Amino acid sequence: xxxxxxxxxxxxxxxxxxxxxxxxxxxxxxxxxxxxxxxxxxxxxxxxxxxxxxxxxxxxxxxxxxxxxxxxxxxxxxxxxxxxxxxxxxxxxxxxxxxxxxxxxxxxxxxxxxxxxxxxxxxxxxxxxxxxxxxxxxxxxxxxxxxxxxxxxxxxxxxxxxxxxxxxxxxxxxxxxxxxxxxxxxxxxxxxxxxxxxxxxxxxxxxxxxxxxxxxxxxxxxxxxxxxxxxxxxxxxxxxxxxxxxxxxxxxxxxxxxxxxxxxxxxxxxxxxxxxxxxxxxxxxxxxxxxxxxxxxxxxxxxxxxxxxxxxxxxxxxxxxxxxxxxxxxxxxxxxxxxxxxxxxxxxxxxxxxxxxxxxxxxxxxxxxxxxxxxxxxxxxxxxxxxxxxxxxxxxxxxxxxxxxxxxxxxxxxxxxxxxxxxxxxxxxxxxxxxxxxxxxxxxxxxx
Amino acid sequence: xxxxxxxxxxxxxxxxxxxxxxxxxxxxxxxxxxxxxxxxxxxxxxxxxxxxxxxxxxxxxxxxxxxxxxxxxxxxxxxxxxxxxxxxxxxxxxxxxxxxxxxxxxxxxxxxxxxxxxxxxxxxxxxxxxxxxxxxxxxxxxxxxxxxxxxxxxxxxxxxxxxxxxxxxxxxxxxxxxxxxxxxxxxxxxxxxxxxxxxxxxxxxxxxxxxxxxxxxxxxxxxxxxxxxxxxxxxxxxxxxxxxxxxxxxxxxxxxxxxxxxxxxxxxxxxxxxxxxxxxxxxxxxxxxxxxxxxxxxxxxxxxxxxxxxxxxxxxxxxxxxxxxxxxxxxxxxxxxxxxxxxxxxxxxxxxxxxxxxxxxxxxxxxxxxxxxxxxxxxxxxxxxxxxxxxxxxxxxxxxxxxxxxxxxxxxxxxxxxxxxxxxxxxxxxxxxxxxxxxxxxxxxxxx
Numbered sequence: 091x092x093x094x095x096x097x098x099x100x101x102x103x104x105x106x107x108x109x110x111x112x113x114x115x116x117x118x119x120x121x122x123x124x125x126x127x128x129x130x131x132x133x134x135x136x137x138x139x140x141x142x143x144x145x146x147x148x149x150x151x152x153x154x155x156x157x158x159x160x161x162x163x164x165x166x167x168x169x170x171x172x173x174x175x176x177x178x179x180x181x182x183x184x185x186x187x188x189x190x191x192x193x194x195x196x197x198x199x200x201x202x203x204x205x206x207x208x209x210x211x212x213x214x215x216x217x218x219x220x221x222x223x224x225x226x227x228x229x230x231x232x233x234x235x236x237x238x239x240x241x242x243x244x245x246x247x248x249x250x251x252x253x254x255x256x257x258x259x260x261x262x263x264x265x266x267x268x269x270x271x272x273x274x275x276x277x278x279x280x281x282x283x284x285x286x287x288x289x290x291x292x293x294x295x296x297x298x299x300x301x302x303x304x305x306x307x308x309x310x311x312x313x314x315x316x317x318x319x320x321x322x323x324x325x326x327x328x329x330x331x332x333x334x335x336x337x338x339x340x341x342x343x344x345x346x347x348x349x350x351x352x353x354x355x356x357x358x359x360x361x362x363x364x365x366x367x368x369x370x371x372x373x374x375x376x377x378x379x380x381x382x383x384x385x386x387x388x389x390x391x392x393x394x395x396x397x398x399x400x401x402x403x404x405x406x407x408x409x410x411x412x413x414x415x416x417x418x419x420x421x422x423x424x425x426x427x428x429x430x431x432x433x434x435x436x437x438x439x440x441x442x443x444x445x446x447x448x449x450x451x452x453x454x455x456x457x458x459x460x461x462x463x464x465x466x467x468x469x470x471x472x473x474x475x476x477x478x479x480x481x482x483x484x485x486x487x488x489x490x491x492x493x494x495x496x497x498x499x500x501x502x503x504x505x506x507x508x509x510x511x512x513x514x515x516x517x518x519x520x521x522x523x524x525x526x527x528x529x530x531x532x533x534x535x536x537x538x
Numbered sequence: 539x540x541x542x543x544x545x546x547x548x549x550x551x552x553x554x555x556x557x558x559x560x561x562x563x564x565x566x567x568x569x570x571x572x573x574x575x576x577x578x579x580x581x582x583x584x585x586x587x588x589x590x591x592x593x594x595x596x597x598x599x600x601x602x603x604x605x606x607x608x609x610x611x612x613x614x615x616x617x618x619x620x621x622x623x624x625x626x627x628x629x630x631x632x633x634x635x636x637x638x639x640x641x642x643x644x645x646x647x648x649x650x651x652x653x654x655x656x657x658x659x660x661x662x663x664x665x666x667x668x669x670x671x672x673x674x675x676x677x678x679x680x681x682x683x684x685x686x687x688x689x690x691x692x693x694x695x696x697x698x699x700x701x702x703x704x705x706x707x708x709x710x711x712x713x714x715x716x717x718x719x720x721x722x723x724x725x726x727x728x729x730x731x732x733x734x735x736x737x738x739x740x741x742x743x744x745x746x747x748x749x750x751x752x753x754x755x756x757x758x759x760x761x762x763x764x765x766x767x768x769x770x771x772x773x774x775x776x777x778x779x780x781x782x783x784x785x786x787x788x789x790x791x792x793x794x795x796x797x798x799x800x801x802x803x804x805x806x807x808x809x810x811x812x813x814x815x816x817x818x819x820x821x822x823x824x825x826x827x828x829x830x831x832x833x834x835x836x837x838x839x840x841x842x843x844x845x846x847x848x849x850x851x852x853x854x855x856x857x858x859x860x861x862x863x864x865x866x867x868x869x870x871x872x873x874x875x876x877x878x879x880x881x882x883x884x885x886x887x888x889x890x891x892x893x894x895x896x897x898x899x900x901x902x903x904x905x906x907x908x909x910x911x912x913x914x915x916x917x918x919x920x921x922x923x924x925x926x927x928x929x930x931x932x933x934x935x936x937x938x939x940x941x942x943x944x945x946x947x948x949x950x951x952x953x954x955x956x957x958x959x960x961x962x963x964x965x966x967x968x969x970x971x972x973x974x975x976x977x978x979x980x981x982x983x984x985x986x
């Protein structure tokens with residue numbers, strides 16, 4: 091068997107990288123749970139009809155077939171989910187009678203899309219989603235809530251700078267209607283191309299969908315407003331457009347921006363960005379996108395918004411608001427460039443050395459006493475010279491080597507980073523809290 | 539849209555059940571990491587050739603196809619993994635140059651099999667695997683190690699009684715060869731049917747594969763030996779068979795049983811069971827199976843063993859030893875019978891009540907002060923009467939309701955289980971550690 095090539099679009103991590111990802115997922119999970127979001131896990135597959143009902147991504151779905159199905163029909167019709175929103179909406183409908191609303195959940199799972207792999211776009215990827223869903227009505231304050239929860243979560247991550255850009259579809263639609271535009275959704279789709287097309291081309295396209303030059307100019311003026319505080323309200327007012335829906339949208343966006351203010355730091359900012367519309371039609375109010383500094387080409391790494399009909403069974407409607415962090419989209423490019431890893435490839439804080447081959451039981455017993463106090467510990471593989479045993483620990487990034495003495499009162503432990511070696515008792519010694527678990531090493535900044 | 543039926547064979551959990559599963563996974567993970575096992579995650583798909591090379595389960599593989607693939611060939615040839623061993627072996631070969639050996643890893647992931655769903659057998663299921671793999675040689679003491687790690691992990695779980703049954707293929711083969719049997723693998727496969735067939739039928743089958751009545755009787759005598767300590771050694775010796783390989787197998791099995799002795803408790807025992815052979819041909823020494831009391835029909839919920847060639851690239855061989863706990867196989871039947879759940883459906887320890895609709899910012903700020911000290915907290919959904927707000931918390935299992943006073947010095951907190959209400963300061967109050975996270979409720983015994 092020859093060397094095995096990786097499968098394009100299905101990224102996998104080396105152990106140290108995975109330890110960094112685990113620390114980041116743990117950090118996200120911690121913030122989500124602090125806010126009362128409960129975890130659920132949905133199956134990997136959904137009926138094709140449900141996957142295709144959104145209509146936008148039909149050619150990206152992976153369909154499942156049993157290799158030797160004798161009853162082709164029995165298998166037909168399920169595919170792997172391409173996001174966590176479709177399965178969540180189905181889960182809510184399927185279990186509506188057993189859930190308490192408003193229902194706050196987070197979900198950290200893989201999703202699959204059969205698209206052409208490119209940087210930040212994978213065929214298998216991990217997402218971390220939070221959503222609040224209610225029955226019939228979901229008060230606006232939950233928009234502020236999910237924005238705050240995700241802001242607190244992102245602000246804690248050891249990533250390059252993240253900018254969360256927030257807008258509001260009511261604000262845009264109200265503004266357009268105030269301008270006398272009758273097809274605001276169509277206009278939004280054109281303005282959304284400002285990222286990819288020169289503004290004069292966008293103006294041409296706006297003329298094609300029926301806008302006058304003045305209307306088009308006002309749309310572009312609106313899209314250029316971007317502020318880190320509530321100043322966008324006066325800037326919009328300054329454009330002289332009036333509409334009730336615009337007023338609602340301005341108030342909502344101002345509340346989201348004000349609610350997230352506490353979480354800005356050197357790595358994370360929140361701003362009102364009136365260009366953001368999100369292509370998907372089902373958003374009805376707040377919308378989010380997030381860019382990572384230096385990685386703008388990845389597109390948004392954390393997106394979401396308000397949907398007044400996340401799910402419906404015909405008689406009852408379940409409105410929701412949520413945000414999805416693209417774990418793989420943000421992290422894998424950092425791993426690939428060597429910008430992110432962990433301080434070690436194993437959980438072990440301590441490696442207990444072997445005095446000789448026959449003393450393994452003694453080293454095992456010492457290790458077990460350290461473990462009994464919550465200290466991850468492994469025992470050296472072989473009774474080589476101590477210098478080689480230390481290098482064994484070093485290659486794994488294990489910070490401490492434990493040397494058994496004649497009895498437990500003469501044991502010593504060496505910090506192999508500093509070379510310091512001190513007397514230590516297996517029932518008393520504790521490592522620094524900071525050393526207890528592998529740490530994220532963000533080579534672009536300081537550690538997590 | 540009408541009521542959504544569940545998809546047979548793809549079990550999903552309600553939030554409280556998921557909280558119980560998460561606590562159990564966290565417990566497993568904690569033990570694995572204490573022993574220096576590092577987590578990896580492999581992609582969901584493998585090339586079909588690799589999935590089918592074991593040859594036993596070809597009709598159970600789910601193959602992937604892009605719904606609108608324009609290049610059928612580009613997609614052909616990948617399927618979902620049906621266990622975590624095949625992907626792990628491939629990961630080791632693919633990354634051999636970047637891994638440190640011996641390599642200890644744990645992996646907790648979904649796997650998929652297109653088989654007919656029945657209790658404990660699902661089309662999508664979660665497994666928790668530990669393995670140690672080395673390059674060229676893997677010393678026997680790692681067999682004892684993985685047995686001890688899994689024993690410690692299983693002994694901590696709030697499940698019905700678990701019995702880990704250990705045997706050794708060298709012991710069986712040595713015994714058979716000592717009896718003059720030349721086709722031990724074939725005989726093992728027949729004896730392995732003792733679970734399903736009456737012993738006289740097994741004797742007939744043994745005659746069909748060439749055994750004399752005396753040989754067959756000895757094979758059955760061996761298979762009936764089962765002890766919780768090293769007494770099996772004398773019992774085997776008493777059968778009067780001698781072979782060098784038998785001696786090796788007896789010594790190895792005795793070492794595994796002795797190594798696990800510390801972990802026996804009221805819920806978990808380890809025993810030498812000389813009937814266990816494991817059907818799969820690739821085991822070469824230690825083999826494990828585990829039955830759950832009262833759920834014997836599920837088959838083994840935790841199995842594994844030693845394979846001298848976990849992976850090979852033609853020039854280098856990677857021997858391994860590992861055990862796989864069937865998380866879904868063991869837990870889902872307990873969930874389905876209502877025997878296992880969690881103390882609450884949300885992470886929240888505290889719900890902050892709303893004095894009135896306009897005081898939401900005050901309740902939000904109180905909640906944020908509790909969260910800042912690591913206390914999961916949510917705010918009431920609406921400013922209903924306090925009685926209804928308390929019932930809102932009760933339905934979710936949230937143990938404490940926080941009542942904002944006129945200022946923070948007059949806040950109170952009520953334990954809604956006991957009804958006790960006491961003065962509390964948002965920067966000082968702490969819940970009992972035991973209340974901080976949802977607890978597993980094992981309705982067959984006491985809580986975890």
